[in-house]
Amino acid sequence: MKNIIIPGRRIARELLILIGCVVIALVVNIYAILKYKTEWKELVTTLHITIVLGVIIYIALGIVRLILAGAARLFRRKVG
Amino acid sequence: MNPAATILRRASNGDMKHDSTPSPPVLNELTHRREFLKRLAVIAGSTALLAEMPWWSPLRAAPPGDSPADRVRVGLVGVGSRGNLHLTNLLRTPGVEIAALCDDYDPHLQAGLAKVPGAKGFSEYRKMLDMPGLDGVVIATPLNLHAQMCLDAFSAGKHVFCEKSLAYTIEECQAIANAYRGSKKVFQIGHQRLFHPPYLRALEFARRGEIGDIKQIRAYWHRNGNWRNPCPSPELEHRLNWRLYRAYSCGLMTELASHHIQVANWFLEAHPLSVVGYGSINFWKDGRELYDNVNLVYRYPNGVHVIFDSLISNRFYGAEVQIMGPKGTIEGETGRLFAEKPPPAPGIVQLINSLEHGLFETIPIGGPSWVPDLKKDTKGIVLGNEHTGDDGSYLEIVAFANAIRRNEPIPNMMEQACLSGVAVLMGQTAMEQGREVTWPSDFKV
Numbered sequence: 414m415k416n417i418i419i420p421g422r423r424i425a426r427e428l429l430i431l432i433g434c435v436v437i438a439l440v441v442n443i444y445a446i447l448k449y450k451t452e453w454k455e456l457v458t459t460l461h462i463t464i465v466l467g468v469i470i471y472i473a474l475g476i477v478r479l480i481l482a483g484a485a486r487l488f489r490r491k492v493g
Numbered sequence: 494m495n496p497a498a499t500i501l502r503r504a505s506n507g508d509m510k511h512d513s514t515p516s517p518p519v520l521n522e523l524t525h526r527r528e529f530l531k532r533l534a535v536i537a538g539s540t541a542l543l544a545e546m547p548w549w550s551p552l553r554a555a556p557p558g559d560s561p562a563d564r565v566r567v568g569l570v571g572v573g574s575r576g577n578l579h580l581t582n583l584l585r586t587p588g589v590e591i592a593a594l595c596d597d598y599d600p601h602l603q604a605g606l607a608k609v610p611g612a613k614g615f616s617e618y619r620k621m622l623d624m625p626g627l628d629g630v631v632i633a634t635p636l637n638l639h640a641q642m643c644l645d646a647f648s649a650g651k652h653v654f655c656e657k658s659l660a661y662t663i664e665e666c667q668a669i670a671n672a673y674r675g676s677k678k679v680f681q682i683g684h685q686r687l688f689h690p691p692y693l694r695a696l697e698f699a700r701r702g703e704i705g706d707i708k709q710i711r712a713y714w715h716r717n718g719n720w721r722n723p724c725p726s727p728e729l730e731h732r733l734n735w736r737l738y739r740a741y742s743c744g745l746m747t748e749l750a751s752h753h754i755q756v757a758n759w760f761l762e763a764h765p766l767s768v769v770g771y772g773s774i775n776f777w778k779d780g781r782e783l784y785d786n787v788n789l790v791y792r793y794p795n796g797v798h799v800i801f802d803s804l805i806s807n808r809f810y811g812a813e814v815q816i817m818g819p820k821g822t823i824e825g826e827t828g829r830l831f832a833e834k835p836p837p838a839p840g841i842v843q844l845i846n847s848l849e850h851g852l853f854e855t856i857p858i859g860g861p862s863w864v865p866d867l868k869k870d871t872k873g874i875v876l877g878n879e880h881t882g883d884d885g886s887y888l889e890i891v892a893f894a895n896a897i898r899r900n901e902p903i904p905n906m907m908e909q910a911c912l913s914g915v916a917v918l919m920g921q922t923a924m925e926q927g928r929e930v931t932w933p934s935d936f937k938v
Contacts, residue, residue, distance in 0.1 A: 445840035459839045466841070 434474065435467030442466075527587050530556040530891065545700065547904035548687055551895035552888065557588030565897045567654075568593035569631045570618045570642060572605035574722070575656055575683075576633035580605055582890040583631070589894045595621045598732060618642055622649040629679065629897050631890075632656060635735040636742045640665035647672040652679035654893045657755070658747035659914030663933055666914045670938050673907050681893040681903055682910035684755045685885030688892065691828025692756065692885075694876040695816065698830055699760055704818030707761060710799040711815045712753035714745070717808040719777050720785075737781035743921040744783030745772075745803040749812075750920065755913035756814050756825060757791070757799040764912045765791040765799065765919065767931040772924035776806035789920045801920075829873035911938045 439456070442463050446455055456463075534555045543550055557563035565588055569576055572594055583589050595615040596602040606614050615621040622630070622645060629652030632642050640660040646653045653673075659682060660666045673680050686692045699707065722733045735741035736748055758764055770789030777785045786804035793799060814825040821832045837843065896903050915936060923930040 441844070442841045445844035447840075449837070449840040449843045451837065451840040451843075455839045455841065459841050462839070462841050466845075 430474065431467070431471050434471040435464060437470055438463045438466035526585060527556040530587065545696065546687070546693065548892065548906050548909070551892040551899065551901070551903055554895040554899055557898060563588050563898065564590050565628050565894045566590045566592040566626055567629045567631055567894075567897075568595060568615075568621050568624065568627050569605070569633065570595045570621065571632065571634035571656075572596045572601045573598075573633065576601075576631075577605070578886060579631050579633055579654075579890065580608060582887045584609070585887065586890055586894050588898065589890075592627055593621050593624055598729075619645060622646060622651060628652060629654065629893070631893075633683075636747050637661045637735075637740065640669055643669045644672050647676040647678060650676075650678070652893070652897045654681040654683070654890070655910070656683040657910070657913070658743075658751040658917055659910045661743075661918075663915050663918050663936065666911050666918070667936060670907055670911050677902070679893065679896040679900075679902055680907050680910070681889060681896070682906055683886075683889065684752060684909060684913065685889050686752060686756055686825070687759070687909065688885035688888035689883075690885075691876055692825050694828060695823045695825050695830075696760065698876060699816060699818075699823060702820075703830060703832075704816065704821035704823055707816055707818050708797060709817045710757045710760065710797075711817065712750075712757065712799065712801045712813065713810060714749040714753065714801075714803040714812040715808050715810050716805045718805060719779065720805050734781075737783055739782045742783065743917065745785075745787050745805070746917040746921045749803050750787070750789075750801050751913050751917045753801055753812075753814050754791070754799070754916045754920075755909060757793075758912045758916065759909065760816055761793050761797060761799075763794050764932055765793055765916050767792045767929050768916070768919045768923045769929045770920055770924045771927075776804075784924065787920070787924060789923065791916065791920070823876070824873070828876040830876055831869065831871055831873040835871060908938045911936070 442456060442459060445451070446453060530552075534553050543553075557565075567583065567589060569580055569583065569591060572580065573596070576596070580591070580594075583591050591609045591612050593613045593615055594602060594605045594609065595618045596605065597616050599616070602614050602616065606612060613621075613624065615624075618630075621627070630642075630646045631654040632639060632646070633656045634642060636658060639655055639658075640662075643653050643655055643660075655669075660669055698704070720734075720736060724730050724733050731738050731741065736744055742748065754765075768789055768791045770787060772784035772787040774781065774783075774785050785806060786802070788802045789800070791799040791801070812826050816823040816825065819833065821830055823830050838846070892903060915933065919930045919932065
């Protein structure tokens, strides 16, 4: 069986991307509060929704990244 | 201020869970109850609470001690289904001694005496009233017997707890009210919703203007069953199934409607001006005389109507009292408030919903331009989270016992009894005579 080694740098990069996604979700929440004129306490009370939204964004981004990486590998193979 | 809910939440603190265990009192349970009543007494002294619900005043009393002077000796007349519930609650009430039981149906009497071995048994209530040392009586008999028993009990100098509805005729209601006025004795009516936490909370919300001015009350009580008790022989039919026969009762009106009409009077702070209605026997055609379905409209001051219906051939909707105002609806039986304009969802939820609708919702072209007025599918707000396990039947007994011990009347109780008692009799007459029946102008509480 082949061992897959994920380097520490890769893990740190993925964590940073996930945190970035949660921050984007937080910004979306701020936009929603301003747009619908609701209360600022929702930043705390809807934190669970923000986190779930962040994870959804991360997964969606992951799919896009996978497609792009696949396309890049295919392109490199054709060129090579 | 949140009088009722605060009281029950702070006072119960888990102790009242013992209510769900229908067992004879044990020392531990009575100790728990004393603790509960002690806390209740402290909080029930609040001025705000007593202004809104003066009949709670006996609950201010600290729980009794063990001295004989603190004991209240009561007799129970009628040990049938409701009587048995009172018996259980009396046994659970600290400082109450069930000195006597009375029932002219011996199997009921013997079953009651088996639960209270020290009590003296009677088959004739007048003999029970003559028993020395008896402080009060609890009357849980067929409706047609209430008036004479109340009058005799007052004459004998006893305090009276009478099951609802008050009496069989309006004249009898008046006679009881008159006798009470002259007696200076305690009177309690078996309208347990006056002591039921969800209703107390509902009243608080209504008074606070959460639903706006009450514009309509719709009440219904639906069951599916023949409403019969097991009858060992045909000659006992009328005695055991008295709720089905006109000589003893007004059936659905006095046994069920009286509760909801009492709530309506209470919330509207008024009595009905008139009533119209129809009733019939359309399902249980088994020899009964009283309607198995009733439909009535009560007219109250300021153009407010109370609509009540009851049937015993379909239980889908169960029982409910819907108190409606322009800003919301309160459902008393389930203790919920439904705002007409509920608070908006959080901004982020609205944004997600908006995106979802934009992406997936089809845009109707040339379709219907109206939305059907179907029931709003909202869960509403729960009115309080008091899990006392009591529908008010226990606290009304405690209030009765405390009032006897303090020898002070329960404020407003006869008024509540008369207003609902008369209103349901008006309803029965309206249905039987097929006419509008107005409030008897000469009736005085």
